[in-house]
Amino acid sequence: MQTFGKALRNSVPALGLGLVSAFAMASVTAVTAPAAIAQTTAKKEFVENFNAANAALAAKRYAEAVQKADAASPHAVGTQQKSAIEQIKVGATCAQTKHQDCITAIEKARSVGGLPAAVTQNYDKMLAGKYEALGQSAKALTQTKSNIDKYGGSAAELQYIARKELDAKNFVEAAKWAQKSIDAKGGATAYNILLNALSAQNKMDEYFKVVEKVAPVLKQETYWHMLIDRTKKEPKYKSNDAQLDVYRALVAAGVKLTVDEQKEMADLALNRGNAIEAEKIWAPLFKAGTLGGASDKDADRNKRLYARAQADAKADVATDLAKTEAEAATKATGDQYSNAAESHLGAGNFAKAIELYEKALAKGNMDPGATDLVKIRLGIAQFKGGKKPDATKTWQSVKADNGAAWLAKSWLAIAKM
Helix, strand or coil: CHHHHHHHHHHCCCCCCHHHHHHCCCCCCCCCCCHHHHCCCCCHHHHHHHHHHHHHHHCCCHHHHHHHHHHHHHHCCHHHHHHHHHHHHHHHHHCCCCHHHHHHHHHHHHHHCCCCHHHHHHHHHHHHHHHHHCCCHHHHHHHHHHHHHHHCCCHHHHHHHHHHHHHCCCHHHHHHHHHHHHHCCCCHHHHHHHHHHHHHCCCHHHHHHHHHHHHHHHCCHHHHHHHHHHHHHCCCCCHHHHHHHHHHHHHHCCCCCCHHHHHHHHHHHHHCCCHHHHHHHHHHHHHCCCCCCCCCCCHHHHHHHHHHHHHHHHHHHHHHHHHHHHHHCCCCCCHHHHHHHHHHHHHCCHHHHHHHHHHHHHHCCCCHHHHHHHHHHHHHHHHHCCCHHHHHHHHHCCCCCCCHHHHHHHHHHHCCC
């Protein structure tokens, strides 16, 4: 898990100035004129300067907006008019990068009073962002938690707290807040925080349950690699038996294999007698010149293997697969039926693969681990052959700890994409 843990940590972005825009829209829009302005009690000097300040704010002429608001201020009568002036000052100040001035303006507006509930909420959320922008993280965290208590938390606010708790190594709290952010429709960052928190506590069962859930939702290669490559950690996993199946699952999940991985996948297929599958994997690499070309230091070897795969694939299509199937009927175990089925699976002959895998299982007398790997491949043939309910039922029956059960989890997740 060290490799993926590092990848996850690197993928959790810092939360800094973005907090300002994520938590609240600064009050830079025109301020609604209080009712008293329309009455005869409003002084002419107040009305003229207030309107000019409001117009300047709407036009994003912030210095002028503050200047006109200051000119209107001595003529303001009553809380409503005074509050309207302070709101303009907040809007003009907070729209700029003067974070401390913004905080001061908000505090002044609060002291005057008369703020509508929506404006009060906006100011509370703006304060959290401004504290964070000034590096006053403790204040930002306290303000954000207070805002959540008062107004309910957005995914961004909940994620912010989760990240802060993660940075402080408060992993239980980080996991709790990350889950709250996820419940509020938080995205990949919230999931990454949760995974980091669970990994730090060595709660790997919970960790992989999250990966299993998130991989088909976010459809990112990182999560698919985490889930599917976990197969290789199973107690009785053997590369010769199940690594080809790992690659098949990765490809089905949309993971782009490296050239070395594609080469290994083709080698494994050929060694298992699946020449048709091996040829299909190698063909685009040779066509592009990636293998067999001037830059391929193993060109001669790779050309020989590809030629062998081409010849064997041709023979399989012509007669060999039919012979293998006929011979399988005379065998005491289902292994040979399984071998023929796997070749048809690699060739894309899913109906035939299903038929032969079912015969292999019916004949039986195979090692339990091998039997469950046969079920994995039967499920793949069913899934790709348009029989998803059958595939789901097949995979759900897999229990072996040689990688088969984990591959079943992976394919069940893939089927949810």
